Amino acid sequence: MAKKPASNSKKAPVAGKPSSLVDTRVIYCGDNLEQLKKLPAECVDLIYIDPPFNSNRNYEVFWGETKEKRAFDDRHASTQAYIDFMRPRCVELHRVLKKTGSFYYHCDWHASHYVKIMLDQIFGENQFVNEIVWKRSSNRSSMSKIFRRAHDSIFFYTKNSDYLFNMQYKELSEGSLELYKHKDDKGTYQLVPLLVSGKRNGETGKEWHGIDPNKCGKAGMHWVTLPENLNKYEEEGLVFWPEKEGGTPRLKYYLEDNKGVPLSDVWDDIDLISSSSRESLGYPTQKPLALLDRIIETSSNPNDIILDAFCGCGTALVAAENLGRQWIGIDVSPTACRVMAKRLRDVCHLREDEKLWQAGRGFVVRDLPWSEKQLREIPHFEFENWAVIALGGIPNKAQVGDMGIDGRIYPISAMPKKDKGELGFMDVWYPIQVKQKDKVGRPDIDNFEAAMMREDRTKGFFVAFDYSSDAMSEIQAFFKKSGKSIIALTVKDILDEQIAYKLA
Numbered sequence: 201m202a203k204k205p206a207s208n209s210k211k212a213p214v215a216g217k218p219s220s221l222v223d224t225r226v227i228y229c230g231d232n233l234e235q236l237k238k239l240p241a242e243c244v245d246l247i248y249i250d251p252p253f254n255s256n257r258n259y260e261v262f263w264g265e266t267k268e269k270r271a272f273d274d275r276h277a278s279t280q281a282y283i284d285f286m287r288p289r290c291v292e293l294h295r296v297l298k299k300t301g302s303f304y305y306h307c308d309w310h311a312s313h314y315v316k317i318m319l320d321q322i323f324g325e326n327q328f329v330n331e332i333v334w335k336r337s338s339n340r341s342s343m344s345k346i347f348r349r350a351h352d353s354i355f356f357y358t359k360n361s362d363y364l365f366n367m368q369y370k371e372l373s374e375g376s377l378e379l380y381k382h383k384d385d386k387g388t389y390q391l392v393p394l395l396v397s398g399k400r401n402g403e404t405g406k407e408w409h410g411i412d413p414n415k416c417g418k419a420g421m422h423w424v425t426l427p428e429n430l431n432k433y434e435e436e437g438l439v440f441w442p443e444k445e446g447g448t449p450r451l452k453y454y455l456e457d458n459k460g461v462p463l464s465d466v467w468d469d470i471d472l473i474s475s476s477s478r479e480s481l482g483y484p485t486q487k488p489l490a491l492l493d494r495i496i497e498t499s500s501n502p503n504d505i506i507l508d509a510f511c512g513c514g515t516a517l518v519a520a521e522n523l524g525r526q527w528i529g530i531d532v533s534p535t536a537c538r539v540m541a542k543r544l545r546d547v548c549h550l551r552e553d554e555k556l557w558q559a560g561r562g563f564v565v566r567d568l569p570w571s572e573k574q575l576r577e578i579p580h581f582e583f584e585n586w587a588v589i590a591l592g593g594i595p596n597k598a599q600v601g602d603m604g605i606d607g608r609i610y611p612i613s614a615m616p617k618k619d620k621g622e623l624g625f626m627d628v629w630y631p632i633q634v635k636q637k638d639k640v641g642r643p644d645i646d647n648f649e650a651a652m653m654r655e656d657r658t659k660g661f662f663v664a665f666d667y668s669s670d671a672m673s674e675i676q677a678f679f680k681k682s683g684k685s686i687i688a689l690t691v692k693d694i695l696d697e698q699i700a701y702k703l704a
Contacts, residue, residue: 213502213524218560219243224505224526225550225563227517229537231589232509232530236292244296244528245364245504248495248516250306250487251286279311281610283318285594293509294322300363302329302499305355306487312353323357330356334491335468354495368498369460370469380455391440391450394430395421403427409449416448424451463494470494481513481539492519500525514540521548532589534569541565572665572691580636587634587663590694604651607632609661632661640664645674645686652684662688 218224222243228235290305297303303323307315320328332354379390395413399405399420405413406423408430413421423430433439438452470490473480479489492515496506502524508516511529517540520527531537544550544563556562575583588595588607595607609630633648640662652660667688675686 215521215524215526216503218526219505222505222528224528225521225557227511227514227529227531227537227540227563227565229531229534229565229567229569231532231585233289233292234585235530236289236296236509239292239296239528241295242298242301243505244507245298245301246304246496246500247293247297247301247507247509248304248306248492249293249508249510250485250512251510252485278610279314281594282311283314286315287318287322289509290319290322293507294359296507297359299359301359302363302365303357304332304495304499305357306352307355308352309349312355316355319355319357323359327357327359328355329358329363330465332356333466334470335466337468337471364499364501366498366501368463368494370463371460372458373461376461377455382452384452386437387454387456389452389454392453393448394424394439394451395448396424397421411448467491467494481543486513487515489515489519492516493523496520496523496525511540512536514543518543518547521550537565537568569695572695575691576636576665583636584634587691587694588632591632591661591663591689593632593661603654604633604647605631605655606634629657630659630661631655631657632663635662635664637664639666639668640671640688641668642670642674645671645678648686649674649678649682649684652686653682658684660684660686662686663691663694664688665691 221240293303305315305319316328316331334352334354336350336352380388382389382391395411395416397417397419399414400422403426404423406427407413408423408427413423430439433451440450440452442448442450470488473486473488480486496516496519500506504525506516506520506525506527507529508514508527509530511517511531512533513536514529517527517529521544529540531540541552541563545552551562552564553562554564557564570578570586575586578586584606585595591607591609593607593609596605609632611628611630631648631651633644633651635644637644644664645662648660648662667690672688675688679685
């Protein structure tokens with residue numbers, strides 16, 4: 201049986217000279233909101249993000265480390281908290297996207313409808329191009345009272361109508377290949393009609409080579425194209441004339457000229473990564489490389505700049521590197537940053553080297569966790585944000601008037617308040633207090649206890665470099681008196697990956 205040549209048989213392009221506007225082939229470790237603010241406007245050609253879903257799933261994946269258990273949790277306690285977290289980030293992503301660029305947001309059913317509304321507000325309703333349905337081909341829920349959930353949504357937006365789009369094609373089906381049953385010295389072909397039903401008074405209804413289309417068929421026919429095109433087909437030897445007298449000519453359509461079936465917005469030909477796959481890294485939400493290949497090939501050209509601001513294990517970065525694109529990755533998890541760096545070295549054979557990177561080759565990782573000495577020297581509010589994010593919490597929007605609370609953690613087990621509806625904030629959250637002090641004393645603990653009592657919180661987290669004995673005694677007395685617990689964490693606990701033991 202004839203087979204269509206593989207569409208991906210061409211050699212992968214090699215990325216050219218890096219951009220003079222923005223550093224590429226860089227992985228940034230930290231809060232993507234802060235890093236995005238540092239990027240110039242309209243500097244990126246394609247953005248793909250796959251942020252943690254608002255699904256209350258706890259991924260028990262430690263990758264040999266303990267401090268980041270919460271970093272792999274879908275820890276947004278309500279839809280509103282999730283959207284509030286994503287909105288400023290999507291605003292910044294819109295800002296850094298070029299006018300001809302494309303934006304892809306990967307999500308699932310938990311919050312997709314709210315995400316769509318948010319993106320319509322940021323990009324504009326008219327800039328929505330597609331909702332791509334990715335059928336993951338996986339046996340999901342076995343619950344008896346729902347239809348099996350088997351797809352994710354990928355929202356595709358652009359800045360204006362002048363965006364880059366390279367049509368992608370699926371391989372022909374076995375049934376389509378069977379139609380190519382003729383062969384000559386030019387290759388394998390099928391015969392397609394040059395005449396179709398319906399009379400026409402224009403050029404396509406005129407006689408050609410003695411054949412009057414109006415007299416063909418029961419109700420008349422017409423040519424599929426203009427006479428000058430028919431003449432061109434004949435000159436190129438593409439017209440098949442039947443030996444039987446009175447037969448109608450047909451067009452030779454060669455297999456090598458058929459690119460395949462143009463993609464629709466339902467992608468059902470890319471499966472999830474199985475645990476036994478060579479591609480699998482054990483990352484909880486790892487996406488197939490083929491999925492990112494398709495998005496990158498559709499919406500970018502070689503040496504364009506690709507940005508993934510929630511890059512996890514780095515699938516988008518690997519795909520971009522393999523396809524000869526420039527790339528930027530951001531992730532809050534130090535473990536994820538180290539894993540994707542290893543993946544780039546092992547899979548792409550790209551060296552992590554400052555001097556090579558400066559010469560336009562290699563890559564670098566920036567802003568991995570600091571030392572205690574560095575953390576003592578940074579500005580107070582920056583230290584607060586670092587500590588809150590390290591715990592898996594959300595820093596306060598305001599940096600003054602925080603009433604003794606610098607951030608909040610929304611636990612996985614939290615449920616929406618019944619009287620607030622689906623969009624209501626969760627009532628279950630834990631306060632975080634951060635002090636850039638060598639030794640926190642009892643007065644600091646007293647103030648935090650007052651904040652916990654005021655907010656009626658059952659648990660709170662305190663971060664500092666160390667604690668006095670009076671402070672630790674007061675924490676114990678507070679628990680005995682009120683039943684409310686304060687978990688005292690040191691910067692060393694965070695840097696030495698001891699958080700999980702104290703959060704347990």
